Amino acid sequence: MAGNLKAEIEAANVNFMRCFDGGDFDGLSMLYTEDCKLMPTGSATLIGREGVKAVFSSAYNGGAKKVQLTVAEVGELDANFEMAYERSQYIFFKEDGTEADRGKYVVIWKKVEGKWYLYTDIFNTDLK
């Protein structure tokens, strides 16, 4: 189960990276549930897809043009295989390929009609 789950989450992350790298923040926000909770540093928890658009478009406009997500661990959370958690690392790259930021995150995923959506997303930088 965990093997399949990791592959499913990694496939979902490919969609996330494709949307971010393409500057498609409407598309990115649609990877989250409608009632998603985004928990960025320096802000209270943002509920809903508008927060996703605002936070990631701001990062993009601030110079992060590419994101790389690397799964450290996934786990099943519920009995119906419809919730999971992911613990991972992220790196944002600038246009010139240098690192803009690197850090870590935990996502709680929800499976809706066979598709995984990000439900809660909390992250912070590794940098001092």
Place this chain on the structure above:
Amino acid sequence: MAGNLKAEIEAANVNFMRCFDGGDFDGLSMLYTEDCKLMPTGSATLIGREGVKAVFSSAYNGGAKKVQLTVAEVGELDANFEMAYERSQYIFFKEDGTEADRGKYVVIWKKVEGKWYLYTDIFNTDLK
């Protein structure tokens, strides 16, 4: 089930607050699994209880003498009723009762021999 789960997690959080407020970081670290993942801002993920002791004793020595944890949401159990997630808010208070910091966190809990332990703990500040 969710009602019971919330009560169980809140009871575990009382132990966390008691240990922190008492400056008992050995006791605090024992509330985490031996293979716990602590994910503080400004550091890579720390694995194991020594990281818990280091991070929270540093916050305490830095002036945070009391912590208040408020559960926003707890998630479903896994197939064996041994995993759950918590999305919550924290406030650290200084000795004079003023706020040292406030933020949010997500914890993945694991139930081991009938007792809940923090397994992954990621948090960040709400402050700019």
